[in-house]
Amino acid sequence: MVGPGECSGNGEAGLPSRRQLLRRGAALALAVPSAALLEACGGSSPSTGAGSSPASLAGTAVMENYPDWMGAHVVQDFQKLHPGSVIKQVSNSSSSISGTVQQLKTGDFDFGLADVSATEQAVDIGLVQPLDWSKIPNIKYVAQSFRTAYPHGIPTDYGKIGIGYRPDLVGEKITSWHDVWRLAPKFSGKIVFIDLDRDCMGSTLKYLGYSGNSTVPSQLTACKNALIQIKPHLQAFLGVNYGQGLQDGSTVIAMDYDYDVALNQQKQPKIEWVFPSEGMVAYLEGWIAVKSSKVVPLIESFMNFALEPKQYADFVNTTGTAYVEPAATPFIGKSISGSTILRPGKAIANVEFEHYLGPATALWTQIWDEVKAA
């Protein structure tokens, strides 16, 4: 759970790469004004801050990361501060949970970006190097709720799955997932859902009153039936541009990510975002160190540097992601920190982060295939 007023922004899940890159594109579009604002504030200059010392940390740390999922100046500034140190980023070919874990298992990486699900699986098979938190004092800037939810590394970003809709076209106020299912026959062909099992089935489980991480077969069967029930009324399960149709009204209701709704709202102010009363699922991702790494002190130092509020703001303004470090707010662009969609206040208490499903992952996939095949 996330405390009120701790976070805002837009984000991304660690899932199939092409879809993800396109999603990132949308997030980046939102981030452009904020990056300009940060430049104006001079926020991208190197800063040592608490816990960063200019001691020698020669060596190369190879990071498994999404393309461009890094502050524009963070690596450069760190390497300048620590001559001889090199942070080499490698973009993985598959950013699904299983793909991420298998990449880390190869031994080719020293640390990497992973969501909670991938991290928990990596911990289960002994891939994750416990961190020396005394070397990462800047973790104090991260909201406690995120630290609790992401204990094996440093949390970096998160994103919620809620509802975007057009009240002017629907003609009534939507407040819950139940409203979506109730209104589906009336707006048949004008509703879109997210084409991702964890997010779509997780949201459907919330609609049914269950945990978004349920592994109970009967609950998953109920989830499948609910999705099959609404499927004839869906325009599509979309992997990109989920809420784009909200702009011209070809879509009136969308299961959507917070950042995507915020982006579309900039172009069509009639779009509204709903924190469903039954709750929301969200992804949370961060950086973890790999056990086989020979450069753990370098990784810890880099993690600490990246958590300095100005450096972290550089990451948020570059990527446009939801952020987990309230202390960075003054350095983050207003389009992100000032958005009511992205800055949910108390409503975020209803958020449930997606967790590793263990052997039930295969069951989820099978049920998702059955929904798609129905």
Place this chain on the structure above:
Amino acid sequence: MQAATALRGRKADSGQAAGTGRRLGHLLVIPTAAWTLAFFVIPLVLITVFSFGTENLVTFNVNFGWTVSNYASFGSDLYLTTLLRSLALSLGTTTACALLGFPLAFFISRQRPRTQRVLLACVIVPFWTSFLVRTYSWVNLLQTDGPADRLAFGITGHHLQILYSPASIAIGMTYSYLPLMVLPIYVALERISPDLYAAAADLGARPWRQFRRVVFPLALPGLIAGIIIVGVPAMGEYVIPEILGGGKTLMIGNIIVGQYLDVGDYPFGSALAVSLMVILMAMLFALRRVQPVVEAR
């Protein structure tokens, strides 16, 4: 005597040269053979070996216990239904490509050489742009208030509402695969001597009879090649259904990709891939047996 010896010597030299030439010819095969071995045969063997294994989905450790359980799972309703759907869409796409491609190829083959080159370029040029861009462009064409929808609304007063349906998948697949059908048919048609048309006409055959008795039988090898070139990849297609089907029409290719990339279950994904391959091979062999019979008619 000396002349005969010299002749034998020249023959021997000539034979040696021919042998050396043959050996050199064989050497030329080595790069292709090595490439095929490394990037086709070995991966194929690996996939087959994997398909009989099991995987711990937590640790991703594969146990090669030689089980057939992965193949048994393929018999479930979910996979069989999806396979049949893929087969139907593949057959539909191939048929549409043949019906559209044959007349087009015939038309091109009957033009002057220079016009033929221009028309062939028109068929091929779309391939110079990205496959994804071409596929996504259909989303814009078919979406509500898009050009196709506006045209339909103008004519019928009703919206088209075709995007994200099996029909839009069929349109996208037919568009993408059409050149693969046109080219082999064109090659077969282009080889037909104009004298044959003249001879058929002299013997009293009207145009339709000429086509039925002369053109079509001679173009059949090209048509069969086109059917194979279009039908096989269409069966495993997963990108077009994902983009134009709105994620609502599951194909066997989508399931295989999901098993490899999302679940990480390589043995089951391999079993599905091998099963699909076996089914396609059986169909190709059947086509191969039918081909001589059809050609003999």
